[in-house]
Amino acid sequence: MLTILLATLVICFAINVPIGFALAIAALFAMIFSGNLPLTLIPMRMVAGANSFPLLAIPFFMLAGAIMERGGVSRRIVELANTLVGHVQGGLAAVSIVGCTFFAAISGSTPATAAAIGNLTIPEMEKRGYERSYAAAVVAAAACLGVIIPPSITMVIFGVTANVSVGKLLIGGIVPGCFLSALLLFMNRYMSGKLGYPTEERHSWKERLKTLADASWGLMMPIIILGGIMSGVFTPTESSAIAVVYGLIVSFFVYRELTLKDLVPIFYKASLNSAMIMLLIAAANPFGWLMTVEQVPTIVSHSILSFSTNKYVIYFLMLVIYLILGTFMETAAIILLIVPVFAPIAEQVGIDLVQFGVITVMSLAIGMATPPVGISLFACCSIANVSMGEITKKILPFLIVMMLGLLFLAYVPVITTFLPNLLM
DSSP states (O other), X not given: OHHHHHHHHHHHHHTTOOXXXXXXXXXXXXXXXXXXXXXTHHHHHHHHHHOOGGGGHHHHHHHHHHHHHHTTHHHXXXXXXXXXXXXXXXXXXXXXXXXXXXXXXXXXXXXXXXXXXXXXXXXXXXHTTOOHHHHHHHHHHHHGGGGTSSSOHHHHHHHHHHTOOHHHHHHHTHHHHHHHHHHHHHHHHHHHHHXXXXXXXXXXXXXXXXXXXXXXXXXXXXXXXXXXXXXXXSOHHHHHHHHHHHHHHIIIIISOOOOGGGHHHHHHHHHHHHHHHHHHHHHHHHHHHHHHHTTHHHHHHHHHHHHOOOHHHHHHHHHHHHHHHHTTSOHHHHHHHHHHHHHHHHHHTTXXXXXXXXXXXXXXXXXXXXXXXXXXXXXXXXXXXXXXXXXXXXXXXXXXXXXXXXXXXXXXXXHHHHHHHHHO
């Protein structure tokens, strides 16, 4: 049965069947050829996989991000970033990185971050003399912070899959996300000096405070979410619904850039993206159940532990596998398929599961900016109208520095764990 399961999955991948349908088809064929499993198990397992209270956070965070993006928050964030870092070498590229960092704390999604910031900064960078491929590469790399800095939809999926506190995961992503942002800023400063990109006008503190006040309504959302979770006022799932209400109030009554007719495309976009993720989660459940029946997690665990019992070697091996899978698989699919196998191994060798979750999401986030199928690359290629080959050359230095940062954070776990342990 295992052979049929995996062979069908590979064939579906080869003919470009969407990952959610591929998982369900593979489970269906495996059950048919087993001869002793009722096919009614598939819908039963799919419903069981999607019937989880924490998963309600996914559509709500999707909707909150779409509302804030359409409601004028992204433009104000870019203006704030420009007053803060626009005066350094390669200032507009630095603005893109800082803008993505701020917007990541609102959207929880890499594609949304890339679209919201890239549409504003990439055309401006081209006007100021930046190569389009470099402008797209900077935004593609920085947009990966969208799934690391809370609120993060990917963190929610990991928490549900590995049975880890979603609240601790969200808080655990704050420091690593800011650390990666700083690394990207340093790399941009070096590359901009090397390529001779311009600086922007230095702004006064009065202008900075004015733009901060204007953007503060949007930036308050993650503070409200995390503050409520840490204080126990509401759960991470409830916080996602509060984020939607807050986003509507700010967009309608404070910024006044959202109208009733805008709600239709906003709800459509959020519903479509949420449905794609929920279908994937539902379809992965019968597939994962069959893998467990065939004792695949046990076999893989024994194989890895027989290779080495050293925690650091095992950790490095898992990170390499994540980075490789991230180049050609969707992030949620990797979590749903691989984390049930890796999480028990990590726990067995003494790795903190909160830290492991944050590092897992970080490594998969890097995969979003890695060719050939990085979703962040595709989004920025479309905005900048450049080829995948052009953007790949420019993004390599940023990928290298992000991978080095990933290794540092993996082997110095206190950087990730001290904040959730302190606050929760």
